[in-house]
Amino acid sequence: MKWWHRLWRRKQMEQQLDRELRFHLDQHAADLVERGLPPGEARRQARIGLGGPEQVKEQCRDARGTRWLEDFLQDFRYALRTLRHKPGFAAVALSTLALGIGATTVMFTVVNGVLLKPLPYPDPSRLVAVHGKTETWNVALYGEQNLAYPDFLDCQRDSRSLALAGLLYDSGTLSEPGEAEHVDELGASSNLFSVLGEPLFLGRAFLPEEDRPGGAPVAILGYSLWQQRFGGNPAAIGASLVLDGKRYTVVGVTRAGLRLDDEDAVVYTPIGQNPAPYLQRRGPHPITAIARLRPGATFIQAQEELALIGRHLAQQYPETNKDRGFAAKPLRPDVGDVRSTLWLLLGAVSLVLLIACANVASLLLARAISRERELAMRAALGAARSRLIRQCLTESAVLGLLGGAVGVSLAAIGLRPFIFFWPGSLPRAEEVQVDWRVLLFALAASLASGLLFGLAPALRAPAQQLEQTLRAGARTVAGTSRRLHSVFVVAEIALAVVLLVAAGTLGRALLRLSSLQPGLNVRNVLVTRMALSPATLANPGQIRAAWKDVLERARSVPGVQSATMVDTVPMREGNNQLGYWTTADVPPENKQPITLATTVTPDYLKVMGIPLLKGRFLNDYDRMGNELAVVIDDVLAQHAFGRQEAVGKRLWVPDMGPQPVRVVGVVGHVRHWGLAGDDQAQVRDQLYYPFSQVPDSDLRRWSELMSIAVRTGIDPLSVVESLRRSVRGATNDQVIYEVRTMQQLASASLARQRFLLMLFGIFSSLALLLACIGIYGVLAYVTSQRVPEIGLRMALGAGSRDVLRMVLSQSLRMIFVGVGVGLGIAFAAARILEKLVAGVRSTDPSTFAIMIAVLVAAGLFASYLPARRASRIDPMSALRQE
Amino acid sequence: MTSKSDLPQGTLDLLILKVIGLGPVHGYAIAQRLQQVSRDVVQVPQGSLYPALHRLENRGLLAADWQETETGREAKFYRLTRKGRAQLETEAASWQRLTQAVGLILGMAEGGVE
Numbered sequence: 001m002k003w004w005h006r007l008w009r010r011k012q013m014e015q016q017l018d019r020e021l022r023f024h025l026d027q028h029a030a031d032l033v034e035r036g037l038p039p040g041e042a043r044r045q046a047r048i049g050l051g052g053p054e055q056v057k058e059q060c061r062d063a064r065g066t067r068w069l070e071d072f073l074q075d076f077r078y079a080l081r082t083l084r085h086k087p088g089f090a091a092v093a094l095s096t097l098a099l100g101i102g103a104t105t106v107m108f109t110v111v112n113g114v115l116l117k118p119l120p121y122p123d124p125s126r127l128v129a130v131h132g133k134t135e136t137w138n139v140a141l142y143g144e145q146n147l148a149y150p151d152f153l154d155c156q157r158d159s160r161s162l163a164l165a166g167l168l169y170d171s172g173t174l175s176e177p178g179e180a181e182h183v184d185e186l187g188a189s190s191n192l193f194s195v196l197g198e199p200l201f202l203g204r205a206f207l208p209e210e211d212r213p214g215g216a217p218v219a220i221l222g223y224s225l226w227q228q229r230f231g232g233n234p235a236a237i238g239a240s241l242v243l244d245g246k247r248y249t250v251v252g253v254t255r256a257g258l259r260l261d262d263e264d265a266v267v268y269t270p271i272g273q274n275p276a277p278y279l280q281r282r283g284p285h286p287i288t289a290i291a292r293l294r295p296g297a298t299f300i301q302a303q304e305e306l307a308l309i310g311r312h313l314a315q316q317y318p319e320t321n322k323d324r325g326f327a328a329k330p331l332r333p334d335v336g337d338v339r340s341t342l343w344l345l346l347g348a349v350s351l352v353l354l355i356a357c358a359n360v361a362s363l364l365l366a367r368a369i370s371r372e373r374e375l376a377m378r379a380a381l382g383a384a385r386s387r388l389i390r391q392c393l394t395e396s397a398v399l400g401l402l403g404g405a406v407g408v409s410l411a412a413i414g415l416r417p418f419i420f421f422w423p424g425s426l427p428r429a430e431e432v433q434v435d436w437r438v439l440l441f442a443l444a445a446s447l448a449s450g451l452l453f454g455l456a457p458a459l460r461a462p463a464q465q466l467e468q469t470l471r472a473g474a475r476t477v478a479g480t481s482r483r484l485h486s487v488f489v490v491a492e493i494a495l496a497v498v499l500l501v502a503a504g505t506l507g508r509a510l511l512r513l514s515s516l517q518p519g520l521n522v523r524n525v526l527v528t529r530m531a532l533s534p535a536t537l538a539n540p541g542q543i544r545a546a547w548k549d550v551l552e553r554a555r556s557v558p559g560v561q562s563a564t565m566v567d568t569v570p571m572r573e574g575n576n577q578l579g580y581w582t583t584a585d586v587p588p589e590n591k592q593p594i595t596l597a598t599t600v601t602p603d604y605l606k607v608m609g610i611p612l613l614k615g616r617f618l619n620d621y622d623r624m625g626n627e628l629a630v631v632i633d634d635v636l637a638q639h640a641f642g643r644q645e646a647v648g649k650r651l652w653v654p655d656m657g658p659q660p661v662r663v664v665g666v667v668g669h670v671r672h673w674g675l676a677g678d679d680q681a682q683v684r685d686q687l688y689y690p691f692s693q694v695p696d697s698d699l700r701r702w703s704e705l706m707s708i709a710v711r712t713g714i715d716p717l718s719v720v721e722s723l724r725r726s727v728r729g730a731t732n733d734q735v736i737y738e739v740r741t742m743q744q745l746a747s748a749s750l751a752r753q754r755f756l757l758m759l760f761g762i763f764s765s766l767a768l769l770l771a772c773i774g775i776y777g778v779l780a781y782v783t784s785q786r787v788p789e790i791g792l793r794m795a796l797g798a799g800s801r802d803v804l805r806m807v808l809s810q811s812l813r814m815i816f817v818g819v820g821v822g823l824g825i826a827f828a829a830a831r832i833l834e835k836l837v838a839g840v841r842s843t844d845p846s847t848f849a850i851m852i853a854v855l856v857a858a859g860l861f862a863s864y865l866p867a868r869r870a871s872r873i874d875p876m877s878a879l880r881q882e
Numbered sequence: 883m884t885s886k887s888d889l890p891q892g893t894l895d896l897l898i899l900k901v902i903g904l905g906p907v908h909g910y911a912i913a914q915r916l917q918q919v920s921r922d923v924v925q926v927p928q929g930s931l932y933p934a935l936h937r938l939e940n941r942g943l944l945a946a947d948w949q950e951t952e953t954g955r956e957a958k959f960y961r962l963t964r965k966g967r968a969q970l971e972t973e974a975a976s977w978q979r980l981t982q983a984v985g986l987i988l989g990m991a992e993g994g995v996e
Contacts (some may be wrong), residue, residue: 016948018959019958020909020932020955020957020958021932023908023909023955023956023957023958024909024910024913024928024932026955027910028910031914049928050927050928050929051927051929052929055929056932056933059929059930059932059933060932060933060936061936062933063933063934063936063940064936064940126962274946
């Protein structure tokens with residue numbers, strides 16, 4: 001019989017035990033009667049022989065090996081009963097815990113979904129990313145290096161341990177079926193879906209012969225694009241679409257939720273048939289390579305093989321591949337800078353949970369003291385101390401688990417709103433779900449909390465001086481318990497200080513950052529990406545004419561005052577970084593200072609409202625054939641030329657050609673990296689160069705990156721529709737997309753700070769509230785236990801003010817010790833914030849002072865009520881209570 | 883009655899296994915037999931007999947079922963499992979070795995005086 005079996009049949013076991021012992025007694029008595037004893041005496045002798053039947057039964061039960069579980073169940077039932085009998089206590093303790101565990105669970109669910117969950121493909125641990133590797137590449141600045149398409153093809157062909165698939169992130173104008181619209185385009189190698197292990201939802205993947213120059217033009221639709229454009233109709237397979245003027249036949253649809261891009265409204269096309277010149281050379285590196293380890297191959301083998309292929313290519317193509325190698329890394333989801341924010345929030349929310357635990361602990365302690373007599377009585381009746389401790393811990397574990405259950409339900413409800421409020425879009429948001437990991441975490445958090453808040457009260461289970469406890473009654477508070485109470489309050493206050501100071505620091509930072517000047521006039525500016533008609537992209541003359549036409553049409557839209565082209569917009573994602581030098585003797589790439597470079601047209605300064613400091617801005621004189629002109633900001637001017645006059649100087653910018661460029665003017669610095677991020681940004685120099693001097697060979701590529709910006713006299717969002725219509729062009733397929741106002745961009749650049757402040761504000765208010773409840777509860781309890789003492793003091797002549805002062809000073813002592821302990825931790829926490837959140841400064845004494853004042857005031861308020869109650873004690877009735 | 887000695891620790895299990903090894907038997911009979919066979923030298927505390935039986939059953943050394951006795955009453959009869967028999971053999975052997983060794987040592991002490 002297995003132990004659970006025995007547990008299940010407990011009742012039957014008990015009956016059998018009883019029968020067995022009765023049989024023994026009867027038999028023994030019968031034997032004794034046979035030897036001549038009278039029946040009564042025989043029974044007595046038999047019973048003496050066996051010993052107390054109850055003790056024997058107890059020992060037999062112990063021998064069964066299910067004792068611990070039976071005890072646990074007993075304790076469990078007892079715990080539920082006591083909770084039911086004290087609904088007030090249960091409600092306060094449970095809601096405190098549920099809040100703490102619920103908030104922590106929400107944060108963990110997000111951390112789990114975004115950071116911990118593996119990629120949503122089969123056998124994700126066998127997936128690797130293949131990067132390019134060169135000495136001069138700054139990974140911290142630019143991220144990992146991609147591969148050149150010919151290099152990718154060589155790796156794909158030569159690798160035995162890896163099945164390599166390539167991806168090319170691109171975009172294009174989808175003009176048929178439906179309205180022309182800009183969509184993301186993903187160039188894919190034919191094996192992409194088989195490498196990922198992703199079967200298609202409909203249709204088939206690309207065939208190898210389609211992934212070659214001249215292959216049949218086929219496309220695969222992302223699920224949501226299929227829904228939008230084809231209404232989810234399976235007849236889409238075999239239908240055609242027009243992307244960038246080229247007609248493709250749809251052969252497949254991916255499953256819903258497959259995300260290789262931010263969105264799944266994408267069109268997949270075979271890379272191999274893309275004729276773009278930059279895919280034919282080994283110089284540019286546009287291919288993102290994903291690979292799966294072949295069966296039996298190891299990661300190390302793959303690394304070595306890639307290194308070998310790299311050396312071969314370096315020998316074969318020294319011009320482009322000298323010093324270039326390849327490296328594999330485990331494929332991880334790209335979550336950007338969300339990581340630090342998430343861990344920060346999980347840390348903050350754990351502090352709230354700790355405070356909640358301290359609160360419940362002090363509640364439990366008060367209850368444990370009032371139950372001291374009960375426990376002492378049980379100890380006197382023979383209960384072992386360990387047994388009593390176990391019982392107390394079971395009770396707190398039950399409390400923790402119930403709180404956890406409520407907390408998980410709260411978390412399940414609160415999760416979606418939380419993600420909704422996340423600034424921008426949370427990467428992998430679709431992965432954020434309550435799963436077994438989350439439940440396990442919540443279970444562990446609940447049990448750990450139960451242990452944390454239950455241990456101190458449980459260890460008070462009586463061991464010695466039973467009779468004293470029994471005689472003393474429940475009213476005296478032993479010195480140790482008062483000290484323990486104070487410890488809880490001190491801990492709560494210390495933790496609250498940490499959260500309050502963190503919130504205060506963030507608040508100060510946000511105030512400071514919001515008052516910063518972005519360096520341009522963000523009012524009434526609209527920026528939008530723009531794609532020319534695919535037909536015009538064939539020839540440079542047409543491209544220049546088309547852009548000129550677009551700007552003229554934009555200017556003529558009612559409400560628009562001026563219009564400009566621009567490639568990288570301040571405070572929007574995307575930038576172009578170029579190395580430069582002030583003499584012809586240009587050092588190697590990784591030694592050059594770096595500047596942001598922006599392509600603009602002459603009206604840019606007017607549209608953005610950037611001040612011209614010296615010289616002139618770019619104008620119509622700066623065109624092909626004339627000297628290359630650039631305008632720099634005061635930061636670059638300072639870096640490159642110090643106090644010297646910058647206007648008229650020359651700069652050597654290798655990426656703009658071998659000849660130097662002429663600085664014709666200096667303008668004000670713009671906070672390109674956002675209001676918060678710009679001060680700490682690594683690259684702050686700024687340089688503007690005219691679109692009219694972009695060489696013909698680059699025009700097509702540049703045109704794909706262009707945006708237009710307009711300054712309006714009215715609300716900028718009100719001109720969007722007329723702007724959209726007016727730039728459509730003759731073929732009706734020129735589109736604007738990603739429309740934003742500069743004000744939106746500026747505000748979004750502080751979104752992270754604002755969001756963190758909001759959450760820290762909520763957490764610290766919770767902490768403050770819990771700490772106040774804690775102070776109130778402890779003082780109310782301690783003073784009520786001191787009623788006779790206070791009565792005596794008053795009978796001896798103490799006034800009610802003296803009593804008030806006595807209680808308040810007791811609470812002030814706890815508060816100040818708590819603040820003292822908390823300050824040290826708070827300082828460290830503020831340093832962490834400074835490191836992780838752009839624009840935060842940790843050493844700000846006024847923040848500390850204000851937050852501590854708030855805390856002390858709240859603490860005193862919470863202690864005032866019990867103090868006043870104590871001061872109104874009627875000495876006579878108080879003494880009579882004794 | 884001669885002076886009774888308490889059982890050395892751990893021997894109760896061995897004795898119980900031995901008695902049950904002779905054939906299925908109920909608790910009271912085990913107590914009786916232990917007392918008779920040891921000629922009342924060994925004091926078997928009846929109170930600890932049952933916990934020991936339950937413990938051995940729990941460890942899978944004994945199995946039990948309800949059978950009728952000669953007097954027609956239902957009693958819980960214990961018998962050895964295969965595991966119990968093996969245990970009995972190893973424990974009995976080690977007991978033999980131990981007592982022999984102790985006997986040798988005691989004998990040697992006397993010889994040393996001669």
